Amino acid sequence: MLSRKAQYAFRALTLLVDKYDQGPVLISDIATKKKIPIKFLENILLGLRKADILESKKGKGGGYYIKDHPSKTTVAAIIRIVDGPIALLPCVSLNFYEKCKNCDQRNCGLHEIMESVRDATLGVLENRTLEDLRTGKETLAKKG
Amino acid sequence: MLSRKAQYAFRALTLLVDKYDQGPVLISDIATKKKIPIKFLENILLGLRKADILESKKGKGGGYYIKDHPSKTTVAAIIRIVDGPIALLPCVSLNFYEKCKNCDQRNCGLHEIMESVRDATLGVLENRTLEDLRTGKETLAKKG
DNA sequence: TTTCAACTCTAGTTTTTTAATTGACAAAAG
DNA sequence: CTTTTGTCAATTAAAAAACTAGAGTTGAAA
Structure with a gap:
């Protein structure tokens, strides 16, 4: 079975795919909309960023977004x-x-x-x- | 991933298949030969018996053995x-x-x-x- | 019919893993 | 230079997995 962490990851990624090419999405927005504990989500997204799946921007207007075209990531x-x-x-x-x-x-x-x-x-x-x-x-x- | 418990189960079953039709095998024999903690193994085998995969005999000459032909159990x-x-x-x-x-x-x-x-x-x-x-x-x- | 050799069964304890939180830090924007 | 946002390491809490204890039951054979 997939861990809860993995399920959170997929829920977050689903949202990010839907917003692909629409700029960064706030961690807090993902957490709220997908009902994921925000600090746990931070760790998950960070892991995905370090693995080159996501990119992020800090400061106002920042957030997370998918790095490559969604069809490139399995x-x-x-x-x-x-x-x-x-x-x-x-x-x-x-x-x-x-x-x-x-x-x-x-x-x-x-x-x-x-x-x-x-x-x-x-x-x-x-x-x-x-x-x-x-x-x-x-x-x-x-x-x- | 399979749990260690499942791996133990498969190791035990491998031995029991090799001894199929040769009478009961002692829990203690399985535990020793397959290096499985005996009390843990007891629980595993008991579960398999209750699920109708294995049968057991108590007392002298007792032990566990596979119930149906091995090809019947997936x-x-x-x-x-x-x-x-x-x-x-x-x-x-x-x-x-x-x-x-x-x-x-x-x-x-x-x-x-x-x-x-x-x-x-x-x-x-x-x-x-x-x-x-x-x-x-x-x-x-x-x-x- | 007693004894002993086995499995049975419930209920633990310990260890490991997973989930979640804390709080200080760093960077970018305006 | 202040606010916003992600970064990060460490810690705690909760849950699951792994393992143990010990009394109980059954069956075979002396």
Whole structure:
């Protein structure tokens, strides 16, 4: 399951996508409209900015906005930044790999299963972007 | 990510599959061979028994064993018993559904994405069984 | 029918992780 | 130079996960 933090992140990003190209949005506005604890949201947005997903401006007229075109940022990237690994086990994670103890990978049926799950999951998440979070597009056809 | 509890469960089940049709296996044997804290393992196995995956015998010569043929029990079923929902959000879970607050499902791009992830994941997990955990079968062709 | 070997079960405790908060700081605009 | 806004590190609080304790129950066999 995604953490609450990740869910907050997606809610915030949904708003930012809807306001894409309309200038910075205040953290406080996002927090109020999306009902997210403001200081927690600060941390989340900061993380996304450091990961080059968002940019920010300080002072009057400042706020956060999406850096690149929404279609350039995948949902997989967001999850990795906010929650970490997407795979179900560290030993099959592409970005957060850790060798598993007590399991000979060459002789572990679970390993192959979890690799398949990872690939199936990434097949979706790497092909969905912030663009797909836009509201008011519910009539669009679903992707493969 | 799967919890450590789920990983323990799979390690225990791997041993039980290898000993399928060879009579009950002691909890203490599983704990020792698979390096799992015994009291924790007790709880896990008990849960699997109550969910009709395992059966047990008390007294001398007792222990745990897999109830039905290993090919009858899916990996998805195990995860649900031990860890709960497989989906990334409660609002797209088939077995642990919960309505999401602050999100109109008809107008939520994330919802459709998470449904697709769920379907892709289940496409694998519902088609893998305890049989696939057997060790010493690494040369078998992978399933679709 | 007693004993012992196992699983059963509830209720804890401890540890770790997640969620949320605090408050001082830095930068940009006007 | 003052206000507005994001930055950041540290801390606390809450929740979940991991693990433990110990009495209870059942079954097999002596």
